[in-house]
Amino acid sequence: MTTAANASDSLQIGSHIFQSRLIVGTGKYAGYESMREALDISGAECITVAVRRERLIDSAGRNILDFIDTARYTILPNTAGCFTAEDAIRVARLGREILSQLNNPGADWVKLEVLGDAKTLLPDPIATLAATEKLVADGFQVLVYTSDDPVTAKRLKQAGASSVMPAGSPIGSGQGVLNPNAIRICLEYLKEGDPAYPVIVDAGVGTASDVTVAMELGVDGVLLNTGIAHAKDPLKMARAMKLGVEAGRLAYLSGRIPKKLYATASSPTEGTIAGALPASAKNSTR
Numbered sequence: 001m002t003t004a005a006n007a008s009d010s011l012q013i014g015s016h017i018f019q020s021r022l023i024v025g026t027g028k029y030a031g032y033e034s035m036r037e038a039l040d041i042s043g044a045e046c047i048t049v050a051v052r053r054e055r056l057i058d059s060a061g062r063n064i065l066d067f068i069d070t071a072r073y074t075i076l077p078n079t080a081g082c083f084t085a086e087d088a089i090r091v092a093r094l095g096r097e098i099l100s101q102l103n104n105p106g107a108d109w110v111k112l113e114v115l116g117d118a119k120t121l122l123p124d125p126i127a128t129l130a131a132t133e134k135l136v137a138d139g140f141q142v143l144v145y146t147s148d149d150p151v152t153a154k155r156l157k158q159a160g161a162s163s164v165m166p167a168g169s170p171i172g173s174g175q176g177v178l179n180p181n182a183i184r185i186c187l188e189y190l191k192e193g194d195p196a197y198p199v200i201v202d203a204g205v206g207t208a209s210d211v212t213v214a215m216e217l218g219v220d221g222v223l224l225n226t227g228i229a230h231a232k233d234p235l236k237m238a239r240a241m242k243l244g245v246e247a248g249r250l251a252y253l254s255g256r257i258p259k260k261l262y263a264t265a266s267s268p269t270e271g272t273i274a275g276a277l278p279a280s281a282k283n284s285t286r
Contacts, residue, residue, distance in 0.1 A: 009249070009253070011198065011220055011221055012196065012198065013109075013141070013143065013162055013163050013198045013200075014108075014109060014141035014162035014163070015108070015141065016046070016074060016105065016109070016141075018045045018046055018074075019045065020042075020043050020044050020045045020046070020242075020245075021215070021220065021221035021222070021245050021249060022042055022043065022044050022211075022221065022222060022224075022241060022242055022245045023044060023046045023047065023048065023076065023200070023221060023222070023223040023224075024038070024039055024042050024044040024047050024048070024223075024224065024225065024228065024238075024241075025047070025048045025078075025223070025224065025225025025226075025229070026039070026047055026048065026049050026050075026064060026068070026225070027050060027080070027225055027229065028172075028225060028226055028229035028230060029229045029234065030234075032062060032064060032066075032067040033067070034234055034235070035064075035067065035229070036067045036068070037235055038228055038229070038234045038235055038237075038238040039068075039073070039238075041235055041238040041239050041242070042228065042238040042239070042241060042242050043242045044073070044242075045072075045073060045074060046073065046074045046075075046076055046106075047068070047073045047074075047075060047076065048075075048076045048077070048078045048111055048223065048225070049064065049065075049068070049075050049076070049077055049078065049095075050077075050078055050079075050080040050081065051077045051078070051079075051091055051094055051095035051098060052080075052081060052091055052094075065098075065102070070102050070103075070104045074104065074105050074106045075099055075102075075104050075106035076106055076109060076110070076111050076143065077091075077092065077095025077096070077098070077099060077106060077109075077110050077111065078095075078110065078111035078112075078113060079091045079092055079095075079110065079111070079112055079113050079114070080113050081113075081115070082113060082114055082115065083114065083115050083116075083117075083118075083124070083127075084114065084127060085114055085127040085128075085130045085131035085134070088112060088113065088114045088127075088131045088135075089131055089134055089135060089138075092110040092112065092135055092140060093138075095107075095110060096108070096110070096140070108139070108140065108141055109140060109141035109142070109143065109162065110135060110140050110141075110142060110143070111143045111144075111145065111165075111202075111223075112128065112131055112132060112135065112142050112143065112144045112145060112161075113145045114127040114128045114131050120170055121170055121171040121172070122147060122167075122170065123145055123146050123147055123167075125146070125147065125149070125152050128144060128145075128146060128156070129152075129155055129156060129159055132144050132156055132159045132160065132161050133159045133160070136159060136160035136161070141162040142160065142161045142162055142163075143161070143162060143163040143165055143200070144156050144161045144163070144164055144165060145165050145167065145202050145203065146164060146165065146166055146167070147166065147167060148166040148167060148168075148178075148179055148182035148183055148186060149166075149182070150182065150185040150186045150188075150189045151189075153166055153186045153189060153190055154189045154190065157190055157197070162198075163197075163198040163199065163200055163220075164186070164190055164199060164200075165199070165200045165201070165202035165223060166182070166183060166186050166199070166201065166202070167201070167202055167203040167204055168183070168201045168202075168203060168204035168205055168210065168214055169203065169204030169205075170203065170204060171203040171204065171226075172203070172204075172225075172226040172230075173203075173204050173206075174204065174205070174206025174207070174210075174226065174227060175204055175206065176204060176205055176206060176207075176209075176210035176213060176214075177201065177204070177205075177210065177213050177214050177217070178204070180213070180217055183201065183214070183217050183219065184217060184218075186199060187199055187217065187218050187219065198220040198221065199219050199220055200219060200220055200221040200222065200223055201214040201219050201221075201222050201223070202222075202223040202224075203223070203224075205222060205224050205227050206226075206227045207227060207237070207240070207244075208237075208240040208241055208243065208244030209244065210227070210244075211224070211227075211241055211244035211245050211248060212244045212245075212247050212248035212251070213248070214248065215244070215245055215247075215248025215249045215251070215252055216248045216251050216252050216256070217252070218252055221245070222241075222245055224241065227241065228241060
């Protein structure tokens with residue numbers, strides 16, 4: 001994110017540094033042309049691509065990578081659709097091979113997803129932890145999709161994950177951040193003694209206000225796909241998501257006022273005409 005208010009507020013994940021805190025997926029668009037335009041409008045510098053072979057080619061035989069400026073974007077290969085640690089590791093290595101051939105800096109990392117079942121698309125915590133350990137040992141910088149369970153999040157960081165990415169709500173659900181307190185505890189656990197450790201909300205956000213809420217919690221970024229790709233107007237939504245991230249980050253850095261049960265006058269009471277004030281207000285100014 002680059003703004004006049006805070007131009008140096010960059011996001012670092014492992015060895016990668018970005019100005020935008022929005023990471024955008026490339027799936028589910030009506031066509032590659034609209035995807036390309038939405039990516040541009042979003043301002044994202046990092047985009048995710050599912051690297052399973054069947055995902056790279058559409059029904060017309062076109063390769064998604066032909067519609068992505070690999071010199072402009074750092075590609076984050078992901079293991080979407082994997083249900084075992086072994087499959088995820090295999091796909092991660094395939095992604096590294098593809099991006100190495102393209103000389104893209106994303107060849108050294110992976111967005112790890114190991115799903116528990118096809119209905120909920122929630123992560124399998126045991127398989128995810130096992131895959132994280134093996135991929136870290138294999139030299140990957142691992143950004144790992146997980147639930148909002150703080151203990152699991154802590155275990156994944158201990159396993160060497162470069163970023164832990166708790167879900168706001170189930171993938172593609174558009175429900176936003178269902179349990180903000182769980183995200184807060186994840187932040188507490190993950191940033192204890194390491195305040196720069198990047199925590200990214202991944203999945204479930206449906207509109208710009210969801211993104212803003214996530215950023216106001218203090219997360220370092222948001223990763224999303226369906227919220228833009230399936231919007232009635234993906235291009236307008238891409239801009240809305242961009243602005244939502246910026247607004248939420250600035251609000252978090254600014255420090256919101258505390259919530260109070262009763263009103264607090266926004267104008268000073270000093271110098272007011274005493275007779276114009278209710279008795280309670282007169283007493284409060286004595």
